[in-house]
Amino acid sequence: MKRLFFSVFLLLLLPLGGCLQGLPLDKYCYVLDLGVERGETLPYRFVFLLNEDTAGEEGEESGRGQVSMIWAEERTLFSAVEALSGALPAQLSFERTTLLAFSRELAESGEMDTLTAGVLGRLKIRQNVRMLVIEEDMRAAFQGFVSPADPSMSRLKTNVKLYAEGHGYVEDWGLSEMREAFRFRVGDALLPYAALVGGGPTADMAGGQVYPYVGGGLLGEGQLKTSLCGSAVFAGDRMVGVLSGQHTMLVLMAKGTFQEGHLTLPQEDGGPLEMALYAVKPPKRIWEPGRFTCRLTLEADMEDPLRVEMDEKELIRRIETYLSKELTRVFRATADAGADVFCLGREAIRDYATWTAWQAASFPQRLGEVEALFQVRVKLSHSPRDPALE
Amino acid sequence: MNRRLGRFGLQEGTAAVGLGALLSGTFAVNLGDTYGAGNVCYAATAAGALLSLLLMGLLLKAMERRGTGDLGSLLFDRFGGLLGALLGMPLILGLQLCAVLPLFRFTLAMERYIFVEADYVPVALYLLPVLLLLVLRGMECVARMAKLLAIPGAVALVMTLYLASPAFHIHHLYPLFNPGFSAFLTQTGEALFRFLPAGTALCVAGKGCQGQGHLSGSVRRGLLLGGAGSTAMQLGLGLTFFGPDIAGMAAPIFCMTMAARQERMSLRLDMLVLFLWLMAGLVAAGFYVYAAALLLCQTAGIQDIRPVGGLMVLGIVGMLLLCNFDSERILNVVRLVYHGGWLLFLVPIAGLLLLSLGKGEKG
Numbered sequence: 001m002k003r004l005f006f007s008v009f010l011l012l013l014l015p016l017g018g019c020l021q022g023l024p025l026d027k028y029c030y031v032l033d034l035g036v037e038r039g040e041t042l043p044y045r046f047v048f049l050l051n052e053d054t055a056g057e058e059g060e061e062s063g064r065g066q067v068s069m070i071w072a073e074e075r076t077l078f079s080a081v082e083a084l085s086g087a088l089p090a091q092l093s094f095e096r097t098t099l100l101a102f103s104r105e106l107a108e109s110g111e112m113d114t115l116t117a118g119v120l121g122r123l124k125i126r127q128n129v130r131m132l133v134i135e136e137d138m139r140a141a142f143q144g145f146v147s148p149a150d151p152s153m154s155r156l157k158t159n160v161k162l163y164a165e166g167h168g169y170v171e172d173w174g175l176s177e178m179r180e181a182f183r184f185r186v187g188d189a190l191l192p193y194a195a196l197v198g199g200g201p202t203a204d205m206a207g208g209q210v211y212p213y214v215g216g217g218l219l220g221e222g223q224l225k226t227s228l229c230g231s232a233v234f235a236g237d238r239m240v241g242v243l244s245g246q247h248t249m250l251v252l253m254a255k256g257t258f259q260e261g262h263l264t265l266p267q268e269d270g271g272p273l274e275m276a277l278y279a280v281k282p283p284k285r286i287w288e289p290g291r292f293t294c295r296l297t298l299e300a301d302m303e304d305p306l307r308v309e310m311d312e313k314e315l316i317r318r319i320e321t322y323l324s325k326e327l328t329r330v331f332r333a334t335a336d337a338g339a340d341v342f343c344l345g346r347e348a349i350r351d352y353a354t355w356t357a358w359q360a361a362s363f364p365q366r367l368g369e370v371e372a373l374f375q376v377r378v379k380l381s382h383s384p385r386d387p388a389l390e
Numbered sequence: 391m392n393r394r395l396g397r398f399g400l401q402e403g404t405a406a407v408g409l410g411a412l413l414s415g416t417f418a419v420n421l422g423d424t425y426g427a428g429n430v431c432y433a434a435t436a437a438g439a440l441l442s443l444l445l446m447g448l449l450l451k452a453m454e455r456r457g458t459g460d461l462g463s464l465l466f467d468r469f470g471g472l473l474g475a476l477l478g479m480p481l482i483l484g485l486q487l488c489a490v491l492p493l494f495r496f497t498l499a500m501e502r503y504i505f506v507e508a509d510y511v512p513v514a515l516y517l518l519p520v521l522l523l524l525v526l527r528g529m530e531c532v533a534r535m536a537k538l539l540a541i542p543g544a545v546a547l548v549m550t551l552y553l554a555s556p557a558f559h560i561h562h563l564y565p566l567f568n569p570g571f572s573a574f575l576t577q578t579g580e581a582l583f584r585f586l587p588a589g590t591a592l593c594v595a596g597k598g599c600q601g602q603g604h605l606s607g608s609v610r611r612g613l614l615l616g617g618a619g620s621t622a623m624q625l626g627l628g629l630t631f632f633g634p635d636i637a638g639m640a641a642p643i644f645c646m647t648m649a650a651r652q653e654r655m656s657l658r659l660d661m662l663v664l665f666l667w668l669m670a671g672l673v674a675a676g677f678y679v680y681a682a683a684l685l686l687c688q689t690a691g692i693q694d695i696r697p698v699g700g701l702m703v704l705g706i707v708g709m710l711l712l713c714n715f716d717s718e719r720i721l722n723v724v725r726l727v728y729h730g731g732w733l734l735f736l737v738p739i740a741g742l743l744l745l746s747l748g749k750g751e752k753g
Contacts, residue, residue, distance in 0.1 A: 095506065124506050127648040176631075176649055177557075184632055186561055346561040354568050355428060355634065 029088055030096040032067070032152055034125075035138035036115055037103035039073035044106075044115070046080040047071040047138045049146075049153060051096070067151040069142060077115065081123070094123045098157060100175060101132040101141075101194075107232060107239035113182045116175060127176040130160060133232035133239065135195030144196055144226030159228055160192050168252045168261035169245030170231055182237040185364050187343030189234040190251060193242055196226050204230060205241030206333040208326065235338040235364060243341075247330045249277075254294050254327060254342050254374065256282045263300070265322055275319070276301040280379065287347035292372045294342075296323070301381045312380060320376045327374040335367040344370065392694045393687055394680075395598040396530025403592055403599055403608025404615070405536035406677050409543055410488075410588030411616020413667075413674040415439065416623040417492035418584050420728035422637050428568025429633035430577060432625040437574075438581020439617025445582075446589035446613060449739055450606045452746035453593065460596035462688025465738070468745045477738040478689040481590060484734035485682035487727050488587040489675040489706050493517060494713045496668045499641035504661060510714045517672065518707045524676030525683065525699040529595045532680055535673045546666035547619050550643060551626045553660060556650035558629040568633070576729075583732035584620070588674075589613055590735060591681030594688070643667070679706055 035047040048070050070088075074080035085092055102112050134141045145153045164172040170192040181189040198221075231248040233241045243251065252258035258279050265273040277298050284295040300319055310318075334341050345363055352358040415435055424431050449461075458464040461481075465474035501513045524532055567574065589609045592599075599605040623643065627636060630646045639645050647660035683699040692698055712720055 091507075093506070124502060127645055128651045130651065172651060174649070174651055176645075180632065180635060183635070186564075186632075346559070349561060349564045350566075352565050354565055358565060 028093045029090045031094050033099040035101040037138040038105050042073040045073045094125045099130045101134050107133045110238040113237040128174040131173045131178050131191045133191050133193050141226045168249035168258045186345040188340045190341045191232045193230050193232040194228050204244040206247050206330045233339045240337040250327050295375045297377045299379050319378045323376040324374045331372045340364050394528025398533035400604045402533035402537045404611040405540040406533045407588045407592050407612025408615040409536050410674045412619040413492045413671050414584040415620025417495045425633040425636040429628045430574045432628050434577035435624045436621040437578040439585050442585035443613045461593040475689040480734040482682045485678045489678035490709045492671045496671050499644045514710045522703045525680050529598050532677050539670050542666045543670040549663045553647040554630050586735040594681040594685045
């Protein structure tokens with residue numbers, strides 16, 4: 001009797017938590033990616049990339065199901081899910097959703113906040129789901145991300161991570177971070193931006209002569225017909241422009257999230273200079289009301305030091321001046337649009353004693369008046385006088 | 391007499407108090423009112439833990455002075471049978487409420503994030519047999535389970551902070567002390583409700599300890615460890631989200647583990663961590679319910695704890711089910727518990743201290 005009692009006790013204790021409700025081992029359609037754009041008949045079109053799990057079927061491994069795309073036009077995401085549930089052989093589940101994409105039109109109209117308001121709670125979408133803004137035509141863009149070798153768009157997610165960490169061309173944003181930026185305005189969102197190759201604008205909001213790495217302006221074509229190309233700049237919950245990959249890199253340098261990247265330094269005499277840039281230490285950000293000073297320390301690794309016919313000090317001066325000028329230009333362009341993508345709010349909020357005072361101050365609206373000073377210090381790791389190959 | 395007290399040592403006692411303090415300190419927080427206007431919770435939690443340590447130190451000194459091995463005997467010794475039993479009532483109620491509050495958070499998290507297709511009731515009802523068995527097996531079993539779960543509890547704490555750490559930003563704590571100093575004092579008072587129960591529960595089961603020295607050592611160490619752990623958790627939570635955001639979350643500690651994007655390897659660690667928390671939470675709840683049942687037995691002279699413990703577990707699950715009702719009246723009662731629950735402990739303890747540590751009061 002004692003043994004039986006102890007066995008039951010152990011059996012109950014091992015899981016310690018569970019559920020008494022009998023749940024069928026149903027087949028699930030897992031939503032991997034979800035896209036929202038303006039609908040033609042109803043307000044929104046919801047595009048779902050599904051992975052139909054074949055768990056339970058003999059001889060098949062879980063998670064190896066078919067990937068397919070479905071869509072529905074509806075007024076809300078919940079009604080779209082309800083409508084589609086009736087038209088699918090299995091239940092929709094958002095447990096494995098890792099990407100949430102919105103069209104540029106919706107981002108510019110400020111509807112992303114409303115559309116994402118309920119998804120965390122009722123649909124149980126994870127808070128760290130990746131965010132993306134897509135130039136236009138969600139279905140074509142999703143199709144463009146899919147290749148026979150990668151039907152689940154996982155390459156896109158790898159690219160976001162790679163571009164964020166290895167190049168600084170985009171910043172990796174999650175849903176909860178984005179909603180926080182929309183709600184509290186302590187720094188604005190800078191979401192990865194994607195477009196179909198060959199479409200979209202070819203200049204970003206800061207202008208300048210960088211490679212036109214914006215909105216589908218890629219001068220090339222690969223196997224994926226859609227590509228990441230810069231960042232969508234938000235002022236509160238509204239998208240106000242696009243920054244190219246290289247301009248995004250400058251923003252990340254000033255924010256302190258830049259790790260390494262690539263810089264093309266234009267030269268009046270001769271072709272552009274290529275170099276790899278590394279963050280040596282986090283930037284020193286000093287905020288005094290109305291004045292922002294950012295001290296950056298970077299390491300530049302010349303890719304072809306022998307080609308540079310210039311004094312080392314002169315080269316450093318040129319890189320520093322170029323970066324400082326570009327940073328100021330990008331800052332002015334975004335600040336004038338009321339977008340705090342440099343996240344000055346994170347320092348400015350420290351001057352306020354209460355939330356009410358912070359909200360009443362409308363800090364982002366006064367960004368245009370802020371004087372920004374970027375002091376860049378560059379250290380050459382392979383200087384022209386000391387090439388690595390020697 | 392069948393009170394199922396058994397015997398347990400310093401480590402078991404420390405683990406029971408530590409888990410109780412950690413779980414209550416982390417999960418028994420009224421999110422809406424505590425974080426709605428800003429965040430001073432981490433500071434109030436630390437202050438509450440220290441204040442509780444001081445009060446429990448005095449209570450242990452009083453028990454030592456009067457030579458009583460447990461809290462029930464001290465109540466009887468100082469107030470007599472009837473008044474002692476009456477003053478024990480708020481403690482019994484308080485201990486039961488302390489068992490319910492963290493369990494409610496866990497049940498919500500399980501229902502929303504683990505058993506997504508299930509309803510709240512079947513998830514909550516699953517806790518009934520587990521809790522019942524723990525309580526019926528008695529204090530020695532609870533204490534030994536607590537010792538077993540001390541390491542998983544610590545792992546849950548470290549893993550939660552580790553998973554959330556990429557999302558930590560110092561600006562989330564600003565505006566600093568936004569709710570003001572009065573809110574800090576109020577929340578410190580409320581924090582007593584999260585730490586006093588763990589110490590009180592072990593004092594109730596004090597005769598199971600290997601002497602007064604072990605009892606004092608267990609309470610002090612447990613409160614210190616549990617207080618430090620829950621302060622770290624509240625600080626971590628504050629670094630992850632802005633206060634007003636936390637106020638609207640059903641399971642912020644679980645959300646915290648999902649705030650930062652993880653590599654594939656650690657993608658499902660958040661769920662594993664939730665189960666570790668749940669296991670620790672069930673043992674902590676079992677500890678509180680057992681102590682409440684034992685105190686009732688001590689003050690009412692009941693010899694067999696099993697029917698009392700069984701009924702109390704049923705009561706706990708009943709309260710757990712009630713908590714889920716979206717009724718204004720229930721919400722008001724829950725808010726009242728969060729705001730005034732600490733008085734259920736402070737009034738009897740203060741009374742005991744006044745009568746036990748006064749001039750000339752010696753055992």
